Amino acid sequence: MAELNENFIKLPGSYLFSTVAKKVSAYQEAHPQADLIRLGIGDVTKPIVPVVIEALHKAVDEMGHAETFRGYAPDLGYPFLREAIAAEYTRRGCEVSSDEIFVSDGAKSDSANIQEIFAPDSRIAVCDPVYPVYVDSNVMAGRTGDYDAADGTWSRVIYMPCTAENGFVPELPKETPDLIYLCFPNNPTGTTITKEQLQQWVDYANRVGAVILYDAAYEAYITEEGLPHSIYECEGARSCAIELKSFSKKAGFTGLRLGYTVVPKEIVRGGASANALWARRHGTKYNGTPYIIQRAGEAVLTPEGDREVMEQVRYYLRNARTIRDGLTAAGYTVYGGVNSPYVWLKTPDHMSSWDFFDLLLSEKNIVGTPGSGFGPHGEGYFRLTGFGTYENTERAISRMQKL
């Protein structure tokens, strides 16, 4: 008798953004005239830049002719893209070779799948609040123990609170984890970490033998000097850190799907190599990223592509700054929005995150994301994103100032 996976059934409710989407649909159906402004899900609004569109058309044409048609892509990515990515690391002074780069359909898939190559009983540590995928994918893998509905925590997960009090940078955990998920610039808080702070994490991981899963999906949004763009800027990171990167937020690829993961060959445990295991997972459970999408990624990494996409990044950063400054002026307590497209605000009058979500949706027709959806320590916070249009962002802030 086939049985379904109890670990999946343990997952409470539905994925955060699906819940948000359902609430918004229901509101919209009931109020078809409402002029909704969406600053909730971290989806971009700017179109794909011209250099990338040109690369896509060219690759599509190649697919239409027998001489240039491409069938199965190499599991791990085309050499032209892996080498272009490795060259980016070299330019930053980081030691990463092309055979340590694994091209994928995006950082969400990678951050959900990467846990598979580690022991089933690994203990994970996550920031709280946190991008839900890190925890949920481990719940599905049966690693997280029991769920406490009262406070929304799992018994085997080590939570590292990130609040205003510690500047949203977690302290080293008291219990020793096997896997540590870090994301800087951070989703959802929009804050980041200094190189010295990150070096402490790398030293800690090497000391206790942990592996850091470093999500750098928002790296392109760093504007201040001295902040690490990659964990490999830290000494010793190659023996303890896997880095996840995305084209989604840098180049607007949320609908094109392209990301990559760096697995240094120095991560070896019990004689086995994490790099080899991740390669085996790609070879068995994945069949390569579409050729035309990989060509699009290559175009992003040209000087002209970089110029075009960074113009969009600066546009979104201006939005984030507009939210930050506008809400600060209106008396809100606000974080992030400087090295990140995300602004993290305290809900007014100690409202709960979901109450504030409902209020903003119904009174101001603004969609944000409730902080508690990212973990218990997100309660009382709320996330807005700079990914809307500038006009809508200004209108939304003006509405919120009148709340």
Added chain:
Amino acid sequence: MAELNENFIKLPGSYLFSTVAKKVSAYQEAHPQADLIRLGIGDVTKPIVPVVIEALHKAVDEMGHAETFRGYAPDLGYPFLREAIAAEYTRRGCEVSSDEIFVSDGAKSDSANIQEIFAPDSRIAVCDPVYPVYVDSNVMAGRTGDYDAADGTWSRVIYMPCTAENGFVPELPKETPDLIYLCFPNNPTGTTITKEQLQQWVDYANRVGAVILYDAAYEAYITEEGLPHSIYECEGARSCAIELKSFSKKAGFTGLRLGYTVVPKEIVRGGASANALWARRHGTKYNGTPYIIQRAGEAVLTPEGDREVMEQVRYYLRNARTIRDGLTAAGYTVYGGVNSPYVWLKTPDHMSSWDFFDLLLSEKNIVGTPGSGFGPHGEGYFRLTGFGTYENTERAISRMQKL
């Protein structure tokens, strides 16, 4: 201390097609002048058809303008594609609704990932020989027990031999499995199953409470009447069968990446729904198939798209028939190649599959796939595919006739 997943480490050697690719590269490097003909991996050679190329260009253009730009796709697929797929089922007289269809980046990913929604201790039954992904993905999930290097089997897997003696259709297993992987038209044997035979499997699965994972990736290659194009042609399949489909072999999408899985709502175990769990997996571990690729899939399902892609299917079928007839005339014992792009032949003089692989590569510069790579009962067989060009297929057969 982070440890790697022992289940991954248990996997012997590398993925079959990676091994083949490495052997071929090594040969090519040593013999740069060799005129290799590749009839090994099941990759297509015909370019993407004009109707699909047009749809791709149109979708790329949409991505380049703010008004028509698309960000994150719905996790489960765009309604336009899910509905077009459901309509195909309706035309065949099968009851499948659009919310039972999950669009993905291909049948390889789906066939590797689908096991995740079932209990970790589920027992699987597979045909032998078999597409390696079914077994390997279950090895990685820790379900398969211990490996016996002597005969290449796993202690907890129920193997169902498919040989010339049973016409390559497995008998009902003596031990009762929870999950049953079936693939018809079959990869690698190129043979298929009648509707009556498939109905017996559906009845059996319903009787014992098993779930059939039915891989119909080669359905478009069925030429004979009365053969099932979908398992949902069988009565009772909705309560026991999940169907996996692909655009790769029908429309040459091996490099575009598009497939889908049908999970009927009737598959309920212990009060939980397989449909809901698969949706949750998509929502957590996947982020949707690229918009432009989904538009390409939609174009395949138009009458004009169907006409263009089926012309390619017939071309590959002619190749398969050429292999079948040519080798039969030369005295080989040959199966498949009528309702399938694959031809399955007995190695001459009781050679081992890998010995024959090496002989064909070095003496005739032909790349095939050794049958033993698909499982113990594939030993002594060899797979050739009709996916080459007609000219190369003819040349290859003429070379083999002289062996």
